[in-house]
Amino acid sequence: MSAGEDAGDSSGRITGIKSALRVIPNFPKPGIMFQDITTLLLDPKAFKDTIDLFVERYKEKEISVVAGIEARGFIFGPPIALAIGAKFVPLRKPKKLPGEVISEKYILEYGSDCLEMHVGAVQSGDRALVVDDLIATGGTLCAAMNLLERAGAEVVECACVIEVPDLKGRERLKSHGKPLYVLVESQFEPTSQ
Ligand SMILES: O=P(O)(O)OC[C@H]1O[C@H](OP(=O)(O)OP(=O)(O)O)[C@H](O)[C@@H]1O
Numbered sequence: 001m002s003a004g005e006d007a008g009d010s011s012g013r014i015t016g017i018k019s020a021l022r023v024i025p026n027f028p029k030p031g032i033m034f035q036d037i038t039t040l041l042l043d044p045k046a047f048k049d050t051i052d053l054f055v056e057r058y059k060e061k062e063i064s065v066v067a068g069i070e071a072r073g074f075i076f077g078p079p080i081a082l083a084i085g086a087k088f089v090p091l092r093k094p095k096k097l098p099g100e101v102i103s104e105k106y107i108l109e110y111g112s113d114c115l116e117m118h119v120g121a122v123q124s125g126d127r128a129l130v131v132d133d134l135i136a137t138g139g140t141l142c143a144a145m146n147l148l149e150r151a152g153a154e155v156v157e158c159a160c161v162i163e164v165p166d167l168k169g170r171e172r173l174k175s176h177g178k179p180l181y182v183l184v185e186s187q188f189e190p191t192s193q
């Protein structure tokens, strides 16, 4: 599901969000077209529209926890959590959380990594939304869902600003049986911003 398929007034806002994103070729490695959300953050209307579109989708879905993935999920997750009245739980890279943690390793488009979550942050019966800026291979979102499910939460949906469709993350997520909602697809032309 993407916001472009939603009825209503979302298409103008989606166009504004798309044009506020920047594409940088060959970062951080040759061949990667890096989808940069920092230019979206410089545009208060496009940034607010991004948060509003997610809030409109999730406000009536009885979400009790928004789990944001380090680092860029920490930008979009907290304002969504505050607006829908859910707690925010940071899923962090290794050795950043001070308390007892559970961990999940995963493979990335350009390397491998691990996510950790504090024990006790999420309870059995919590209804979770996972938030990140982008889905590429889907490895990061799968690791996030594993952490939440190990803690007894029910993952309701994963939400990202951008999807890189060629990397087939959406198919990988199907093994979890959880829906993915994105606002825009990645762009492959470098932008001039
Ligand atoms: O779908 P995947 O193939 O798993 O990739 C998506 C992840 O990659 C990026 O984060 P990155 O690991 O580069 O970390 P950062 O946000 O700390 O820069 C992005 O913000 C997602 O979290």
Ligand SMILES: Nc1ncnc2[nH]cnc12
Residues within 6 Å of the ligand: 032, 033, 034, 035, 036, 109, 134, 136, 164
């Ligand atoms: N192409 C890409 N742009 C930005 N972040 C990413 N994370 C994984 N692939 C990415």
